Amino acid sequence: MIMNRCCKLNSIKPKIWKTFCLAVLIMFMFISLSGCKTKDPSVKTIGISAPSNDIQRWAVETVLMRDKLREKGYEVIIQYASSDISMQISQIENLIAKDADVLIVIPIESASLGEAMDMAAEHEIPVISYDMLITNTDAVSYYTTFDNYRVGTIQGQYVKDKLDLDHADRSYNIEFTAGDPGDNNAGFFYNGAVDVLKPYLDSGVLKIVSGQDSFGKCATPSWNTEKAQQRAENILASYYNDTAVDVWVASNDTTALGVSSALAVSYKGSYPLITGQDCTLINVKNILNGKQTMSVFKDPSLLIDATVNMVDEIFSGKPVTVNDTKTYYNGVKIVPSYLCEPVYVDKDNCIELLTSSGFYTIDQLQ
Amino acid sequence: MRIRAFMKKNYLLIALLLVTVFFAVATKGKLFYSGNVKNLFLQNMYVYILASGMFICILTGGNTDLSCGSAVCLMGAVAGRLMENGFNGVTAFMAMLLIGIMIGIIHGYLIGKMELPSIIVTLAGMSIIRGIANLLLGGYTLSITDEVFLRLFGLSKGYYAVFLFVLFSIMAAVYISEFAPVGKHIYALGGNGEAAKTSGINKTFIVMFAYIFMGILTAIAAAVVCGRTETVGPGLGETYAMDAIAACFIGGTSVSGGKGRMSGVIIGALLMGIINQGMSILGLSVNWQGVIKGVVLVMAVLSGYFLSRKGRKQK
Amino acid sequence: MKKYLRLYSTEIVFILISLSFILLTSAEILRPMNITAIFLQNSYIFILVVGMAICMSVKDNIDISIGSFVCFICAMGGVFMSIMKINTLLSIILLLILGIMWGCLAGYIIAYFNIPAWVTTLGGYLAFRGLGVALIRQFSNTGSIVGINDSFLKLFSGKIFPSKIGSFGYASLIFCLVLASLGIIYKILSIRKEGSRITSSMVIGIAAAYLLSIWIGICFALTGGVPVSFIWMLIIVCTTAVWIDKTSEGRRLLMLGANLENARIAGVDTKRAVLMTYVFMSLCATVTGCIVLARFHASSSYAGVNFEMDTIAACAVGGVSLHGGKQKIFKAVLGAAMIGVINLGLSLLGVDMNWQWIIKGITILIAVTFDRYLKKDRFE
Known part of the structure; x- marks a missing residue:
C-alpha cells in the first residue's frame, strides 16, 4: 500500500535498479565465459x-x-x-x-x-x-591402507599372548568397547579382535560379565570419549563391585581413554589390560604411566x-x-x-618405535 | 476425584516412580547398586547445572540457549590451553567465567534488546563458538593435570568441592526463581510480556540477567565436566543443550515461559538420567536411545499441555 | 531511502557478496564449472528454503527437524529399494506418504495444541536421526545401505542431456533457453490477463532473464549437461511461486503471515493453514531426501547434517520475513544462492572448516539483526 503511493513518484527508480542489475549480470557473464586460464599441463x-x-x-x-x-x-x-x-x-x-x-x-x-x-x-x-x-x-583405481581387520586381530592376539590363554588356568573377565556404529571401519576392528578371542569366549576362558557381547551393544557414538566413559562406569558399577575385570578391549585410543578414566574414578580392583589404536599422544602417555596397556601403531x-x-x-x-x-x-x-603392516605398541617398545619413525619427538613424550 | 487431582498435581513424581520401578525390574536391581547411584549423580552433574540456567532463560518467555554445549567445549579448550602454559587452575576458571559472562551479554543483548528469536541467535552462536573451540584444540585432546583445578572440580584427588559447585548452581536458580524480587519479574515477563512491559519491567535487563546467569552456570558446568574426565577434546558437549532443555520441559516448565518450578527441573533431570542409565546398563543400542529421548520429550510437553487444559473447559 | 534498502536489501547483499568472492578468488568462482557447482552442490538448500520460507511466514514458526528427517527418508528409501526390493515409483510414493504423515503430525501438534514449533520439531530432530541410523544399522553392517535402484538414481541425480567433457552440449543450452522462454511467456500472459501494459522496466527484466538462462545454459553445456537436481529445484520453486500467487489457498497463507489474529477474525482457518505449511515443509524435505539419497548412491547416517543451519541462514540472509507474496519465494531463492556462493567461495579459498563455521554463524547474526532493524521502523 505504501508502495503504490510512492510508485508513481518513483517509477523511475525500479527501472534504474533493474538496468544496473542487468549491467552487472552482463559483466559477470563476460568474465565467466571469456578467458578461462588454461592449466600448464606439465604441472601435475x-x-x-x-x-x-x-x-x-x-x-x-x-x-x-x-x-x-x-x-x-x-x-x-x-x-x-x-x-x-x-x-x-x-x-x-x-x-x-x-x-x-x-x-x-x-x-x-x-x-x-x-x-x-x-x-x-x-x-x-x-x-x-x-x-x-x-x-x-x-x-x-587403487587402495592403500593398514589392514583394519588386522588391527583388531593384533589387539586380540596381544590379549591372547599376554594372558597366555592357551594355557590359562583360570577364567578371565573381559569387556569390549567398540567404535561409532555408523563408521565402516569400526566393525572391522571389533570383529578382528573378537574373531581371535572367540574360541576362548566360547570355551569360557574369557567371560563377558556384563553380557554385552555384540557390536551394537558395545558401540560408542562418534568414538566419543565421554560416552565411552559413561558406559564403562555403568558396567563397572553394575557388574564389577566384587569382581575384577581383567581385560578391556577398546577399539581405539579415544574410547580407551574413556575406559581408563572410568577405572580411575570408581574401580578398586586389579587394573585390567587395556587395548587401543592410533597412538594418540595422550594415550601414549597413559601407556608410559600404566593407565593403558597397548595401542596399535600405524x-x-x-x-x-x-x-x-x-x-x-x-x-x-x-x-x-x-x-x-x-x-x-x-x-x-x-x-x-x-x-x-600395523604393529602393536606397549610400554616396552613405544618410545623407541614412535620416536624412530618420527611420529613423535622425545619431548612430546615427556 | 481426589485421586485424579492428586495424580494431576504430582504427575511428575509418579512418572519418576514408574520409570524407576521399570528399570529396576528390567536391570534386575542393578539400578540400585551404590556404584550406579553414584554414577547417576556424577554423570549428570552437567545436566543439573545447565538445566538450572536454562530454566531461568525459558521462564523469561520461551528463550533457549542452544549454544551452551559448544560453550562448554570452548571454555574447556581455553582452560586447557591456559593450564598447559603454566597458568594455575583458579586463573583458568576465572577465564571460563569471563567467557561465560561475555557470551551471556551478547546473547542477552541480541535477544532482549534487539528481540531476535533466541533459536536463531543461539544456533548461530553454537556454530561460531564450536568453530573457535575447534581452532583452539587443533584436533588434539588436552589432558588436565593442574593440582588446584582438579582439587576444586575433580574427584580423583580426594576432595569433593565439586559438589558444592553443583549445589550452588541449583540453589542459586531456586533462590532466583522462588525468593528474589527479580524472580517475580521473570515470571511476569514470561507469563505476559506486554503486561509486564507496561507495568514497568525492563525486558532487556531481565533477559540479559537470565543469559548472564546461564553463561556463569555454563562455565561451572564446563569446569565440573573437565574436572571429572580430566580431559578436553573436540566433540565435548555435543548433546548438552538438548539434555538441559529436555530436563526443563519434562520437569513441567511451560514452553512459552512464565510457568515452572525448579523442583520439576530437578525431577526432570533425574528422570532423563535414570532413563539414560537404565538403557546403558541394559546394553540398549545407542541409536534407539536417541529416538527414545525425542519421543519422551514430545510426550512430556504434550502431557504438560493436556494437564493444564483439564482444569478449564475449552473448545 | 530505507524503503529501498528494505525492498532491495537482498539483491544488494547478493551483489556485494558475489563481488567480494570474485575478487578474493581472482574470478575463479565464475568459471563455468564452478557456476554449475553452485547449483549441483546446493540444490538441497534451494528446495528446503522454499519450504522454510512458507513455514516461517507465520510468526515464531520454524522447523529444525528437516536435517534429521532427510536422514530418515534416506534410510527408508534404502530400506524400501534395497532391502524390500520395492520398485522405484512405489518407493517414491511411500516416501512422500511418510513426509505427509510427519508434516501432519508436527503441524497438528503446533497448530492445534499450541506447542511452540521449535520444541515439537526439536523432538523430530532428536528422534529422526536416531531412527535413521538405527534402521541403517539394522539392515546393514557397513554403516550405509547400498543398492539403490538405478532408475531412482537416474531420476534424482546425474545429468540430463549428458555431454562429454571437453565438448559443447548444445542440447543443454537449448533446453535452458526453452525453459526460460516458457517462463517468460507465462509471465507475459499473466500480466496481459491482469490488464496491465508491459513497461520498459519489465522488458529489462525479461532481457535479464534470457541472459541469465543463456549464461547458465552455456555453463551446463560446457560441464557435461544439466544437473537433474537443478530441474527439481526449478519445478519446486516455480510451482510454489505460482501457487502462492494464483490460488486462493496460497493467498490465504500469506494473510496468515501478516497477522495471525486478523486472519482468524477474517474467517481464515488459521489452524488448518499452519498445518498445511508443515506438510509442505515436510514434502520439501522428502524431495530433498530423495536427491541426497541419489547423490550419495547410498543411505547414510551422515545425510542431512547441518541442513537446518544452512536453510535458516539462507532465509535470514534472504530477508525472507520482510517480504510477502511471490517476492518471498524470490528472496528465499536469492538467499539460498547467496549461501551457495559463500559455501563454494570459502571452499575454493581453502578456508579452514572451523572458520567457515564461524563465518556462517556471524553471517546469520548480522542478517537477522539487519532484518530486524529494517522491520522495526516499518511497524512503528
Whole structure:
C-alpha cells in the first residue's frame, strides 16, 4: 500500500535498479565465459580430500603427504570436509574443477561418495582410496591402507599372548568397547579382535560379565570419549563391585581413554589390560604411566610413502606397486591394494618405535 | 476425584516412580547398586547445572540457549590451553567465567534488546563458538593435570568441592526463581510480556540477567565436566543443550515461559538420567536411545499441555 | 531511502557478496564449472528454503527437524529399494506418504495444541536421526545401505542431456533457453490477463532473464549437461511461486503471515493453514531426501547434517520475513544462492572448516539483526 503511493513518484527508480542489475549480470557473464586460464599441463596437481581437520590423525598425515608430494614437484590442494559427506562430495567435485590430475580420497563413509566418484570417472581421473576403501563404485583405481581387520586381530592376539590363554588356568573377565556404529571401519576392528578371542569366549576362558557381547551393544557414538566413559562406569558399577575385570578391549585410543578414566574414578580392583589404536599422544602417555596397556601403531610414513610412490608410478606410466589384488572387493570390483603392516605398541617398545619413525619427538613424550 | 487431582498435581513424581520401578525390574536391581547411584549423580552433574540456567532463560518467555554445549567445549579448550602454559587452575576458571559472562551479554543483548528469536541467535552462536573451540584444540585432546583445578572440580584427588559447585548452581536458580524480587519479574515477563512491559519491567535487563546467569552456570558446568574426565577434546558437549532443555520441559516448565518450578527441573533431570542409565546398563543400542529421548520429550510437553487444559473447559 | 534498502536489501547483499568472492578468488568462482557447482552442490538448500520460507511466514514458526528427517527418508528409501526390493515409483510414493504423515503430525501438534514449533520439531530432530541410523544399522553392517535402484538414481541425480567433457552440449543450452522462454511467456500472459501494459522496466527484466538462462545454459553445456537436481529445484520453486500467487489457498497463507489474529477474525482457518505449511515443509524435505539419497548412491547416517543451519541462514540472509507474496519465494531463492556462493567461495579459498563455521554463524547474526532493524521502523 505504501508502495503504490510512492510508485508513481518513483517509477523511475525500479527501472534504474533493474538496468544496473542487468549491467552487472552482463559483466559477470563476460568474465565467466571469456578467458578461462588454461592449466600448464606439465604441472601435475594432486587433490587430497580428507574427512576433517579435527581428528589428530588426518590433520597430521595430510600435511605430511602434502610436503612429500611437494618435494617431488607436484602441486597439492587439500580439502577438509568437517565430517559432512555432502561437503566431501562437493569438495571432490571442486578438486576436479580445479584440474586435479589424481585424487587421493579418505572417505568419511565408504559407500556414500556416489556422484563425486561418477564425476571422477567421467573426467578419467585416477582415484586412490586411502585408509578406508571407497565402495559401491567402479571409479576407484587403487587402495592403500593398514589392514583394519588386522588391527583388531593384533589387539586380540596381544590379549591372547599376554594372558597366555592357551594355557590359562583360570577364567578371565573381559569387556569390549567398540567404535561409532555408523563408521565402516569400526566393525572391522571389533570383529578382528573378537574373531581371535572367540574360541576362548566360547570355551569360557574369557567371560563377558556384563553380557554385552555384540557390536551394537558395545558401540560408542562418534568414538566419543565421554560416552565411552559413561558406559564403562555403568558396567563397572553394575557388574564389577566384587569382581575384577581383567581385560578391556577398546577399539581405539579415544574410547580407551574413556575406559581408563572410568577405572580411575570408581574401580578398586586389579587394573585390567587395556587395548587401543592410533597412538594418540595422550594415550601414549597413559601407556608410559600404566593407565593403558597397548595401542596399535600405524606408521603414517609407511602409508604415505606407498601412496606417493603410487602417484609417481601413475604419472610415469610404470605399473603401480600393489601387494594384494584379491581381497578388497568394493561391491563392484576388486580394487588392487597396497597393504601396510600395523604393529602393536606397549610400554616396552613405544618410545623407541614412535620416536624412530618420527611420529613423535622425545619431548612430546615427556 | 481426589485421586485424579492428586495424580494431576504430582504427575511428575509418579512418572519418576514408574520409570524407576521399570528399570529396576528390567536391570534386575542393578539400578540400585551404590556404584550406579553414584554414577547417576556424577554423570549428570552437567545436566543439573545447565538445566538450572536454562530454566531461568525459558521462564523469561520461551528463550533457549542452544549454544551452551559448544560453550562448554570452548571454555574447556581455553582452560586447557591456559593450564598447559603454566597458568594455575583458579586463573583458568576465572577465564571460563569471563567467557561465560561475555557470551551471556551478547546473547542477552541480541535477544532482549534487539528481540531476535533466541533459536536463531543461539544456533548461530553454537556454530561460531564450536568453530573457535575447534581452532583452539587443533584436533588434539588436552589432558588436565593442574593440582588446584582438579582439587576444586575433580574427584580423583580426594576432595569433593565439586559438589558444592553443583549445589550452588541449583540453589542459586531456586533462590532466583522462588525468593528474589527479580524472580517475580521473570515470571511476569514470561507469563505476559506486554503486561509486564507496561507495568514497568525492563525486558532487556531481565533477559540479559537470565543469559548472564546461564553463561556463569555454563562455565561451572564446563569446569565440573573437565574436572571429572580430566580431559578436553573436540566433540565435548555435543548433546548438552538438548539434555538441559529436555530436563526443563519434562520437569513441567511451560514452553512459552512464565510457568515452572525448579523442583520439576530437578525431577526432570533425574528422570532423563535414570532413563539414560537404565538403557546403558541394559546394553540398549545407542541409536534407539536417541529416538527414545525425542519421543519422551514430545510426550512430556504434550502431557504438560493436556494437564493444564483439564482444569478449564475449552473448545 | 530505507524503503529501498528494505525492498532491495537482498539483491544488494547478493551483489556485494558475489563481488567480494570474485575478487578474493581472482574470478575463479565464475568459471563455468564452478557456476554449475553452485547449483549441483546446493540444490538441497534451494528446495528446503522454499519450504522454510512458507513455514516461517507465520510468526515464531520454524522447523529444525528437516536435517534429521532427510536422514530418515534416506534410510527408508534404502530400506524400501534395497532391502524390500520395492520398485522405484512405489518407493517414491511411500516416501512422500511418510513426509505427509510427519508434516501432519508436527503441524497438528503446533497448530492445534499450541506447542511452540521449535520444541515439537526439536523432538523430530532428536528422534529422526536416531531412527535413521538405527534402521541403517539394522539392515546393514557397513554403516550405509547400498543398492539403490538405478532408475531412482537416474531420476534424482546425474545429468540430463549428458555431454562429454571437453565438448559443447548444445542440447543443454537449448533446453535452458526453452525453459526460460516458457517462463517468460507465462509471465507475459499473466500480466496481459491482469490488464496491465508491459513497461520498459519489465522488458529489462525479461532481457535479464534470457541472459541469465543463456549464461547458465552455456555453463551446463560446457560441464557435461544439466544437473537433474537443478530441474527439481526449478519445478519446486516455480510451482510454489505460482501457487502462492494464483490460488486462493496460497493467498490465504500469506494473510496468515501478516497477522495471525486478523486472519482468524477474517474467517481464515488459521489452524488448518499452519498445518498445511508443515506438510509442505515436510514434502520439501522428502524431495530433498530423495536427491541426497541419489547423490550419495547410498543411505547414510551422515545425510542431512547441518541442513537446518544452512536453510535458516539462507532465509535470514534472504530477508525472507520482510517480504510477502511471490517476492518471498524470490528472496528465499536469492538467499539460498547467496549461501551457495559463500559455501563454494570459502571452499575454493581453502578456508579452514572451523572458520567457515564461524563465518556462517556471524553471517546469520548480522542478517537477522539487519532484518530486524529494517522491520522495526516499518511497524512503528
